[in-house]
Amino acid sequence: MTVTRPRIRRIPLNAAAAVTVLVCLFPVYWMISTAFKPSRDIQSDRPRLIPYTWTLDHFRKAVEADGFGLFWRNSILVTLSAVLLALLVALAAAFAVARLQWRGRSQFMLMVFVAQMAPWESLIIPIYIISRDTDMLDRLPTLTLVYFMITLPFTIVVLRGFIATIPPELEEAAQVDGCTRAGAFRHVAFPLLAPGLMATSLFGYITAWNEFAYANFLIIKQQDNRTLPVWLSSFQNTFGTDWGATMAASTLFALPALVIFLLLQRHVTSGFAAGAVKG
Amino acid sequence: MRGVKERAASTGPLTPLAPLPPGRARPARRGLWPYVLIAPAVAGMVYLLVYPLLRAVLISLQDFGLRQLIMGEAEFVGLRNYETLLGDPRFWEVVRRTFVFMVLCVVLILVISTLVAVMVERLGRFGRTAVLSALVLAWAMPVVAATTVFQWLFHSEFGIVNWLLTGIGFESFDRYPWFANGPAAFAILVTLIVWQSVPFAAVTLYSALTTVPAELYESARLDGATDRKIFTAITFPMIRPIFMLVLSLEVIWTFKAFVQIWVMTRGGPGDATTILPVYAVQTALSSQRYDLGSAASMVTVVLMSGVLVLYFRQMFKQEDELK
């Protein structure tokens, strides 16, 4: 169909595509290029679209700022453990919902869906009080638990869709061959689920990596337990006008997400969405 | 055609309540297994979501300020906080603004992402990869980083937006302080949120489009249907369920937009960008009125559910149809 379309008619289409690419990428590009520009070029009356001279000063400043490596580690630790925990718990629940018949199934899914609407910003105070009363303030596992809960509902919803795409007959065949039910699921269905798991985890990853409010309010005295978003915002205060350093810090902060998304691009665009669509 | 539609409509996260398609479901298995499997999820939700939520409801019924947070012993005051809140004209102004903000964002997101999705489908292999990669990159940009970048783009003195606008002849944009002007700051936030949300919506809708069987298009074309006709008669009905899913998710997400606004404007200048979640946090954390802040959040939840009831009804209706 597209092949037979006359070339001329494709010009507006391609132009629209070019504009889309431009609009999507410009802020990302501007962040990265600002990070590489010398300060005098940043604060000039005539911004340059392409840096004349390149410098690593801003990155040096960002990396050398207090505790950068530590906060990176904290962020990665908290994010990974929250996402993995959410995947495990969601996998079990999604399997139960997609494959087993039981009373209360619809109610459970309704609850999961409603949980997506949770007003997390407003739960800060109750969660603060609860953590205080259970002596969990100032600790990274508290953040892990919160992020786990924030990402859990969405993970269940999407994984359920993925599991439903895998024909149960495959597992049944494996069971006939002598596998246990769980074994069949693990050996047959799980490999098929891998792209789905990957794509779903990206959502959780982004959410947890980004989270600011809880990290800011629940980590009080143990500043060594701060995470990157909090650091970035305090960095912005400290180097508020040093836009080069701020952009360098933002770049370093965004980098893992950008790289992972780009690497998994195929899964993100086809795997994740197709899983969600086809169910 | 009906079969296809049914398949698209009955499964997937868009209709979490729908029973599994016949033939796929196993015969009913009694036993504890399902409950064991959901137990961790339920436990998590009860302890980390329901319990804090109940505490929040309790706080909204108490006289709870800084003193009570530090010393404990809050006094129960019934619905007084809700009365204070609902009697405050500023609150209703915020509610109105929240809806304007939400509708504006959601409409823009859906229109743009549908257009982008349709466009991607028609592009060649190279163009498709390029656009999808660009979308994914924009999507992957962390919120805090994106917000910081937008602040920089619209910086009054060295921002590139002012430079470009001045460059093409709008002299009045020389050093134009975007964040000092209410409507301008509001517009920037809408732009930011749309920019951040379109990738997810467009990619999802695009995947939905790819599931529409090509034969449908061909037969419609043989019948002499125009592009527009094909879209309204075939394409849209086919992707309708996923469109509704995206719609409801975007409603939830824009209704809850907080980080972007908090980092960028703190709800200012004045109240120009204060929407409900920002209002709740402002009341709770800046004015130290945790009780009023909690009450505002509860009202937010109720309003948001109201908006989504429409969606849930649709979901239940589909379930009924299938029975």
Place this chain on the structure above:
Amino acid sequence: MKFRVLAAVSALVMTTGLSACSSSGDSDGGSGGGGTTIDVWLMRDSVSAEFQAEFVKGFEAAHPDIEVKVQIQEWDGIGQKVTAALASNDAPDVIETGNTQVAQFAESGGLLDLSDRVEEMGGEDWLKGLAEPGAYEGKQYGIPYYAANRVVIYRTDLFEQAGIDAKAVKTRDQWIEATEKLDKGGNQGIYLPGQMWYALGGFIWDEGGDFATESGGTWKGALDTPEAVRGMEFYARLQALGKGPKDSDEAEPPQAEVMATGKVAQVISSPGGAKAVIENNPALKDKLGFFPIPGKTADTPGAVFTGGSDLVVPTVAGNHEAAVTFIKELTGDEWQKKLAVAMSYVPNKTTLAGAVAADPGASAMAVGAANGHATPNTPGWAAVEAENPIKDYMTAVLTGGDPRREGAKASEEITRAMNSGS
């Protein structure tokens, strides 16, 4: 297969997560070699890194049983941070807070009452502008740490070129006239960002107005009064004589950097700002001078906000006695003199004023301090600063808004903010 790997990895991550945390918990209690460790929160830039290091070293030498861990906090969002700390089970032992913020924390019951220690710390000589906001309902919670108020820092070379004698600038009219002369040929007469609301406060106090007034126990915003409108008009006149951005405050960009790099004849700043200018551009070392902000008439200096910090001890902190020892030392005469000299601050006691007499910045500051004012001393004021409608108001007026109408709007917000607190 993959599942097993995933599970193993997650288990690994979980355990490292937990162990990482518990290890940091251990180090907290374990260090210090049997003595007490106190955590101290100081504010960004309130003392230089060198002074901090010198003091901690000196303190630990004098009190070998106490180890000090200083954490630097950002001003932005500090209210929330301190709230979270006061309400926790394990707060830092000493916290520096802005003098205007003590009232609300004292009211909440989260601060230790230090009234019975006032005498041993020499409280009778404390600066009123620090001691009074540090007290609430007759009890002393905040111990005066340091004070500063704003002066005009000017470039002596640019003044000479323009043929102006800075000593002769005594009234507002003379000030405007001089600044107009300076604002020529690529020079900025004055760099005044649009949202320096403490400076606006000075001009409003000069006119006899205030940010808010109290009657019968309720506070009401007062930016719509004729006095405030006149103060704002003067601010706008002055602001126009330079290239200060209309939509930001002195922190963004840091005005010291602007003065260091640009041809800026004057800035309004605390004298300590001059050090930052020289740090950024050593060539200006001998080219900076100070004079008090001019008043309406030659015989009274311009009104200024007495800014500064108090030190407080949270009730829930673990080591009250060590905390008080720390405060006593830092606010004691010996270190106060060193601090005042190092940072160009007004020392916390009137009796120590002599320590900085030789410093031109400090003496200009002392002239202005005679006409020092404070923001409304009520727990509700902190909410105003947190939202800061005054900044929005200033930008609105400077970008063409009607001062009366914008003032009315801002006053309403101030009223609401001040009375919304408990």
